[in-house]
Amino acid sequence: MNKIIIQDRRPVGEEKYILTTNRPAGFNYYPGQFVMIGDTINGQFVRRAYTLxxxxxxxxxxxxxxxxxxxxMSNHLFNKEIGSEVEISESMGVHHSGHFQDLPRITYLVAGCGVAGVRSLVLEFKKRKKQRVVHQERYQEYLVWADLFRRYADYQPVLSRQKVAGIKNGHIEDYLSSWLTDETVYYIVGSLSFVRQIGQLVRRSGLNSIDIHSEGY
Ligand SMILES: Cc1cc2nc3c(=O)[nH]c(=O)nc-3n(C[C@H](O)[C@H](O)[C@H](O)COP(=O)(O)OP(=O)(O)OC[C@H]3O[C@@H](n4cnc5c(N)ncnc54)[C@H](O)[C@@H]3O)c2cc1C
Incomplete structure (x- = not known):
């Protein structure tokens, strides 16, 4: 277990936030991996997985x-003082850049906080692969890292509960057929039901040379 110090916390809309900590010496990971964050909450040690x-x-x-x-944990980390410590495990998870097949394209099909690992992966592949980021959210305020995704990828936000000019309204499955291509790594992350549904649609599409990595939580 490593200790990390909370250095910054930036709210994203009312429900979400970006937490920044120091990086312990010798702590290594692949884009797409997660860690267990642990801390004592009301006298009980609690650990939860969070994607880097x-x-x-x-x-x-x-x-x-x-x-x-x-x-x-998600509320504890929101309220914990800047400058205080929590524990993290070593990096974990097999759905990471080091396990992706060597294909020319990568398509991210993510919903909500499933976008957490996409920032890291987009930076990893910015010079090596054609990238498409499809991010489904309920409201525009949760379209985090939109500028970065626009810079390095074909960025396709979808809003399920808000109509905004120039942004698709509905759900990923409404538009999915136009975003599917072969010779592509697919990274599908969101709720369990989202991952099940979108994963099935991609698998049934009959595309060749695809490598699917999906995680639901
Ligand atoms: C591999 C992996 C990576 C993850 N990465 C992230 C990440 O990057 N960002 C992130 O925010 N979360 C992520 N999670 C989810 C995270 O680990 C916690 O489960 C989440 O933050 C809830 O923990 P909690 O202690 O706040 O809630 P708990 O105290 O565990 O749960 C409180 C109540 O909320 C319910 N609940 C728990 N989770 C959810 C949910 N997702 N939706 C609706 N109800 C729920 C529980 O059933 C319970 O009734 C990841 C999970 C996994 C397995």
Whole structure:
């Protein structure tokens, strides 16, 4: 277990926030991996998984977290003082850049906080692959890192609960057929039902040379 110090916390809309910490000496990871963050909450040690949004070339760690109503860790980290410490595990998870097949394209199909790992992956592949980021959110205020995604990828936001000129309205499945291509790594992350549904649609599409990495939580 490493200790990390909370250095910054930036709210994203009412429900989510970006947490930035120092990066412990010798802590290494691949884009797409997660860590377990642990701390004592009301006398009980609690651990939860959070995906790394920072890139290994950066000297800080970054997380994108949704405050789950009544949730222990997601609210604890929102309220914990800047400058205080929490524990993190080593990096974990197999859906990371080092395990992606060597294909020329990568398509991210993510919903909500499933976008957490996409920042790191987009920075990793910015010079090596054609990238398309499809991010479904409810409201525009949660379209985090939009400028970065626009710079390095074909960025396709979709809003399910708000109509905004120039942004698609609805759900990813409404537009999915126009975004599917072969010779592509697919990174599908969101709620369990989202991952099940979108994963099935991609698998049934009959595309060749595809490598699917999906995680639901
Ligand atoms: C591999 C992995 C990576 C993850 N990465 C991220 C990430 O980058 N960002 C992020 O915000 N979360 C991420 N999560 C989810 C995170 O680990 C926690 O489950 C989440 O923050 C809730 O923890 P909590 O302690 O606040 O809530 P808990 O105290 O565990 O739960 C409180 C209540 O909320 C319910 N609940 C828990 N999770 C959810 C949910 N997602 N939606 C609706 N209700 C829920 C529980 O059933 C319970 O009733 C990841 C999970 C996994 C497995």
């Amino acid at each position: 949004s920072s890139h290994p070339s950066e000297d800080f760690l970054m997380f994108y977290i949704r405050r789950v109503p009544g949730g222990k």
